[in-house]
Amino acid sequence: MSESVIKRKGVETGIRGLILLEGFLTEAEERSLLRAVDGKGWDSLSKRRVQHHGYAFDYKVRGVNPREKIGPLPRFVEPIVLRLKALEDVGQEFDQLTVNEYVPGVGLSPHVDTHSMFTNVLASVSLAGHTVMEFRRGEEKQALLLPRRSALILSGEARYAWRHYIPHRKTDPLEEGRAVPRPTRRVSFTFRRIQVNPCNCDWPGECDTRKNEQLKILPRVEDAYVRRMYDAIAPHFSSTRFSRWPKVVEFLNSIDKGSVVADIGCGNGKYLSTRNDCMFLASDLSVGLVNVCVEKSFDAVAADGLNCPYRDSSCDAAICIAVVH
Structure with a gap:
């Protein structure tokens, strides 16, 4: 410019x-x-x-x-x-x-x-x-x-x-x-x-009211085209997702012993066994992927990452790998 x-x-x-x-x-x-x-x-x-x-x-x-x-x-x-x-x-x-x-x-x-x-x-x-x-x-x-x-x-x-x-x-x-x-x-x-x-202005590009109206549509779109898809393909998806990203592992290994760690959007739970001396609170929007975690004996709940079921200041660290994508 x-x-x-x-x-x-x-x-x-x-x-x-x-x-x-x-x-x-x-x-x-x-x-x-x-x-x-x-x-x-x-x-x-x-x-x-x-x-x-x-x-x-x-x-x-x-x-x-x-x-x-x-x-x-x-x-x-x-x-x-x-x-x-x-x-x-x-x-x-x-x-x-x-x-x-x-x-x-x-x-x-x-x-x-x-x-x-x-x-x-x-x-x-x-x-x-x-x-x-x-x-x-x-x-x-x-x-x-x-x-x-x-x-x-x-x-x-x-x-x-x-x-x-x-x-x-x-x-x-x-x-x-x-x-x-x-x-x-x-x-x-x-x-x-x-x-x-x-x-109700004529300039929606900078208008928070219009943007908020669009945000109300997003949950329905996500439910129809994201959550339902992952529920349907969860077992196959899990079998193809097993490699852990080195930098994520490095971060988890830097956390103090006994820490409470939230894994928001945990997927098939591949990071939940990284540290046996920490407590992981895992959640994912897909019930299918949560069931995969439960089958692996991990504690996981179905929850929206935009509305986590944890109180403020209850965790020492958090990861949300989906955001990194």
């Missing part, structure tokens, strides 16, 4: 639903907001400091729990929220705010904000310094300068279909390719509005 020319105007990106408003804040407003946010408590991530208001942001799911509101947005952002709401391309009042502090070399990994968690419009306001944000959709890539005190509005295609990120670097090629150092500090205010209904 070739390096993109850094655009200075939102319209130059050609991305529908992307609007860049320069000079959205005055210098006085910027100073006031920075002073107010610095008076609040910061949380530290691995490389940057953050604050969450309204609802706590969960980075694992890139969303929030709508039932766990931590309070209203701070009063010092009320004028900004109302100004954004008055924009024709926004038209809604935000109820979640994430404040990020960036220092040179720290960026943001490529992502699309989770479709089902938030509404159609996101807004991000830049304070204390500029940055270059890049947008990706398949092989397409656009780079846009976000000036200090500007507001970036993402809706529709820009919000749902394009991944956005900030490259992890200390300089940006802003002036005829010449590297310009990033400011010593940049603070972003990202405003969102949560939603509780599934997403």
Whole structure:
């Protein structure tokens, strides 16, 4: 993917639903907001400091729990929220705010904000310094300068279909390719509005709602074409699967004596006799293969590897060789 020319105007990106408003804040407003946010408590991530208001942001799911509101947005952002709401391309009042502090070399990994968690419009306001944000959709890539005190509005295609990120670097090629150092500090205010209904957007490729709908079909497909097949061929399959992978054996031999080991997707149980001084908990989706294990005097149960019948922290080690395939 070739390096993109850094655009200075939102319209130059050609991305529908992307609007860049320069000079959205005055210098006085910027100073006031920075002073107010610095008076609040910061949380530290691995490389940057953050604050969450309204609802706590969960980075694992890139969303929030709508039932766990931590309070209203701070009063010092009320004028900004109302100004954004008055924009024709926004038209809604935000109820979640994430404040990020960036220092040179720290960026943001490529992502699309989770479709089902938030509404159609996101807004991000830049304070204390500029940055270059890049947008990706398949092989397409656009780079846009976000000036200090500007507001970036993402809706529709820009919000749902394009991944956005900030490259992890200390300089940006802003002036005829010449590297310009990033400011010593940049603070972003990202405003969102949560939603509780599934997403029905026109961009299923990045949509968690559509992907979850597809996942509901997978168990039926697996049952029809995988589990039933293995049940039917289990004895023959077992007779052709007897060699143990050296690296798996090496791993099992490295485990402490007396350990409890889960073998998820144990097949015909060829690894269950590797260590007589360990306890193996074996399971497989195929009842036919579980019966093969039982005939060999191994303890095994029929269970789905995605829903193991073991409590958390009950095993010292686990293997799932099917995943390695």
